Amino acid sequence: MAAGQNISSALILDYLHSRPRSLRWREWARGRRYLLTRFGDRSRPLIVLAHSSRQAGSARQVSLSLEQDWLEAPGHCREIYDEILFRAPGLVVIQLRRNNVCACLGHRHPVVREEPFAESHDAFRGVDMGEIDIAYARVETWQALPLSDTAMDAKFLEGSRLEDFHKEQLRLKTLSVVLHEINHLVSPQEPEIAIRERSLAFYHDALAHYVENALATLSLTIDRSFSRLG
Numbered sequence: 165m166a167a168g169q170n171i172s173s174a175l176i177l178d179y180l181h182s183r184p185r186s187l188r189w190r191e192w193a194r195g196r197r198y199l200l201t202r203f204g205d206r207s208r209p210l211i212v213l214a215h216s217s218r219q220a221g222s223a224r225q226v227s228l229s230l231e232q233d234w235l236e237a238p239g240h241c242r243e244i245y246d247e248i249l250f251r252a253p254g255l256v257v258i259q260l261r262r263n264n265v266c267a268c269l270g271h272r273h274p275v276v277r278e279e280p281f282a283e284s285h286d287a288f289r290g291v292d293m294g295e296i297d298i299a300y301a302r303v304e305t306w307q308a309l310p311l312s313d314t315a316m317d318a319k320f321l322e323g324s325r326l327e328d329f330h331k332e333q334l335r336l337k338t339l340s341v342v343l344h345e346i347n348h349l350v351s352p353q354e355p356e357i358a359i360r361e362r363s364l365a366f367y368h369d370a371l372a373h374y375v376e377n378a379l380a381t382l383s384l385t386i387d388r389s390f391s392r393l394g
């Protein structure tokens with residue numbers, strides 16, 4: 165276990181392709197897919213989104229939230245996770261699920277169970293690994309912060325903007341759950357309440373920032389159309 169090491173996605177892709185053809189074929193036939201991603205401005209951790217072929221769209225949304233929405237979140241929100249992400253395992257497997265039997269949004273796994281990553285291999289160069297799961301259908305229906313969410317919702321009366329807002333809201337919820345579970349991986353002893361407070365604050369501030377920007381561009385468009393009328 166070499167904490168603090170990084171691993172490149174090319175190395176992992178090479179490794180996945182180098183496994184026996186029969187094994188890869190069986191995996192492909194049963195619909196197992198891997199999508200590699202990272203937080204937009206970070207070299208670690210490398211994230212492997214383990215999903216089924218039917219979940220390709222959801223996996224893409226999760227990777228978008230890490231690559232883009234993370235970058236668009238205000239600096240102070242990201243700084244709170246600076247050290248947590250720095251101390252995170254170099255490679256984190258996220259098992260994407262529709263739902264969890266226990267109705268949780270996600271979990272930290274005590275060991276890596278995803279088959280290609282469960283046993284150590286030279287290709288991993290001794291990087292440390294961790295695994296979590298995310299239940300995306302559960303995240304979709306989750307009322308993260310009912311009061312402030314409704315207040316923000318009310319600011320978007322127009323159909324297409326309200327739709328954009330809901331899409332952004334879902335991606336930020338997903339992002340906050342991923343951060344929450346990585347926080348558990350990094351500090352297994354930290355109480356749930358402290359971890360939850362941190363991830364909800366991230367979600368709230370990042371969403372408020374999005375709303376502020378969206379409303380600013382909205383009023384700019386209204387100003388322009390008024391001046392055209394004048």
Ligand SMILES: [Zn+2]
Nearest residue numbers: 344348356359
């Ligand atoms: Zn938790």
